[in-house]
Amino acid sequence: MNMQSHGITPERLSNLKRLEAESIHIIREVAAEFSNPVMLYSIGKDSGVMLHLAMKAFYPSRPPFPLLHVDTTWKFRDMIRFRDDTAKRLGLDLLVHTNPEGLEKNINPFDNGSSVHTHIMKTEALKQALDKYGFDAAFGGARRDEEKSRAKERVFSFRNANHGWDPKNQRPELWNLYNARVAKGESIRAFPLSNWTELDIWQYILTENIPMVPLYLAATRPVVERDGMLIMVDDDRMKLLPGEIIQEKKVRFRTLGCYPLTGAIESDADTLPAIVREMLIARTSERQGRLIDKDESASMEKKKREGYF
């Protein structure tokens, strides 16, 4: 009891070590129990951490599953470059899927709006890809601290044959015993980073020196102000609205997605420690940078019921 005043019991695993071990356990459990798992790779920082953990989980073997990227064709060019480099550097199979019907109809965030674009090019495309390859488990990098409906999601989140999520009928999840049983056509989404917070993610990236897309770091980039957000002009498909002008600003991104839907923040943080410093004094939460959540405060739960990650 003489340790009481110090609080920390020296023998306990640190927060990051405990999170790391728990994630590796989850990743291995999926690989061992499912016949055809896949890792959704969205190129962002959470995906980067998840992939790093997967490399550790199976070392010296390679992860026994491919990566899948659902490409809406509107991702930042830096993301695509980083994605291809990463798969090559790690020697992993990378599957890329784009919704062919969406492509044919030229679905895009400008003409169709964020909600339609996200539904067709992300949610539907993801379902198509999962069906096409018959994956029975898909890893995602979502965290419970991101958003309220995620706080109740299981680590092994069951999806019916239509990829739907039923928040009222989730399997109880006790200890570290995950129920991996699914019938044909059904699947699970596995979330190894469930218990990580954004701060944990950055700390881990920094201590493990995990490569990240440069867009997270501040640089001078061409942006326009639209709906109160700074949107980067990543290519010439971005048409300016009346009154809009392209400005060169030093900005960075807190989350990465389709460039027309991802708001930048003005920042000087051009190194990882600077980002963490900025984070520690942050006044706005992470998903603020994403247009898709703005529709309604319960919008994420609706999307997830429909099969969104």
Place this chain on the structure above:
Amino acid sequence: MTADVKEAAETAVTDYILAQETKDQLRFLTCGSVDDGKSTLIGRLLYDTKLIFEDQLAALERDSKKHGTVGEDIDLALLVDGLEAEREQGITIDVAYRFFATDKRKFIVADTPGHEQYTRNMATGASTADLAVLLVDARNGLMVQTRRHAFIASLLGIRHVVLAVNKIDLAGYSEDRFNEIRKDFEVFANGFDFETLQAIPMSARFGDNVTAKGQNMDWYQGPTLLEHLETVEVGEDALEAPFRFPVQWVNRPNLDFRGYSGTIASGRVATGDELVVAGPAKISKVKTIVGAAGEVPEARAGEAVTITLEDEIDISRGDLLSSTAHRPDVADQFAAHVIWMSDEPLLPGRPYLLKIGTRTVTATVSEIKHKINVNTFEHVAGKTLELNEIAFCNFALSSSVPFDPYEANRSTGSFILIDRMSNATVGAGMVWFALRRASNIHWQALDVDRTARSEKLGQKPAVLWFTGLSGSGKSTIASIVEKKLHIDGRHTYTLDGDNVRHGLNKDLGFTDVDRVENIRRVGEVARLFTDAGLITLVSFISPFKAERQMARDLLGEGEFVEVFVDTPIEVCRQRDPKGLYAKADRGEIKNFTGIDSPYEAPENPEVHIRNVNRDPEDIAEEVIAYLRERGFLNS
């Protein structure tokens, strides 16, 4: 910022982060009922620890106007009640996980509902918690539910409890009232094995004694809730327990490396330690330990590692590596507490899947010894177990498994029960002790059906259908697989294409009709053998998808295991064990698969073997590994 200042700031941040590396994590559970102010308390913790960001607050103010229950103030509870349905009903119905951090610790909060009909949710939250915060309303004092919460926390092995006497503002900040409740609880909790018990008077709504000392309670000298959470010493029982390592995954990148990956459930391990595979009792020594950051000389409970051993012994997923000095129990019968989590009642005699560690076996409850009234702790008799009920039961398993009593080890003493039809998680259990055969468990009367037969044989029947070109190595591999299964005590039979044509199918030729009939008969025989509980190996070229599908359709879901022996035709031709390719090339055999008749390769075989320059022994191991992973070899 100038370059110097910026650099200094970055150094400071880097130092801060390095300091964070030693930051501890505490998982705790909050339980209380709707009116006790539980969500408000968690909202207060999140709010006060400054992790509620500005825009979340803006959204909250909007939502408060729609659903709020505290007038124009911000309703902190709305921060934490996640799902739409719950917000509309104004209650928390599921387990939600919240996060906040201080400089000392990161906290993971399992927020669980308090009503009796949500006992399963509370048990779920408690299963991973180090500490429980039990809320009571200062006006009401100890309630039936407080007793229930303490009991469930104790049953799930929580050793540290905080009694949060909330709404003390509504009890006039009365010291007497607080002491009365505290004493009541201390007397009551005496029967439980709590290591620490801290009572704190508080007002979550106004923030008294949550994160800061209350202005109105000079008489209280103890810690605030946050101070207590930051400093309470929660030792790790798992670290003191003997070494246990459930093998999750066999790590075999090449012939030179064979490692066993898993998470250390308890104890410590170092290179050179002697370990035993519980059950078969095979012993070896630790050669290397690969941790998350590379090779390490030792590792401890909670770490995910890969262990290699000095000796080549047969170890697969589901095995438990243990310290030789302190071995786990190994038995096929044990007594355990069970919390039932399904609308469908638990029926004694009905088979469920039981997952303990990394092993899944079939299990039945042979007897419900007694149910426990969660409010009075009285033992009551019962024939079945309904949703949210807790009982003490005897279990009979299809094969022996290694385990420890839950009291001694939360990892190796816990299990979940899965319904075999719906695949839902229907129960959670905590092993109390092993039962010996001698204690003569009384079995429910059973019809002798295929389940009974296969359980008796301790295996799940299956048909291993080896398909591939002539000379691909099907029969060689099948024969090694059968030998290995036999040595392992399995009951098997092999149907070989050539042999069957000498007997059962000697009336059939090679016309399309005859070929279909050939497969149909073999499929039917395989089905009968499956009924008898056998693992049947079929080694047939079976070049056409439709034929193989026909055989598959004859069998139950998951019983048909297609093993595609994928050997390039050039290799087969080179081997040509029966000289058939030479004959076909000379035109002496018509319709020869791969020459003048196609081979339709399987698209989704259960096992796909690329058989070039590979040792058939290794391939056979791969097939057996598949069977083991899929639970065909439950023992």
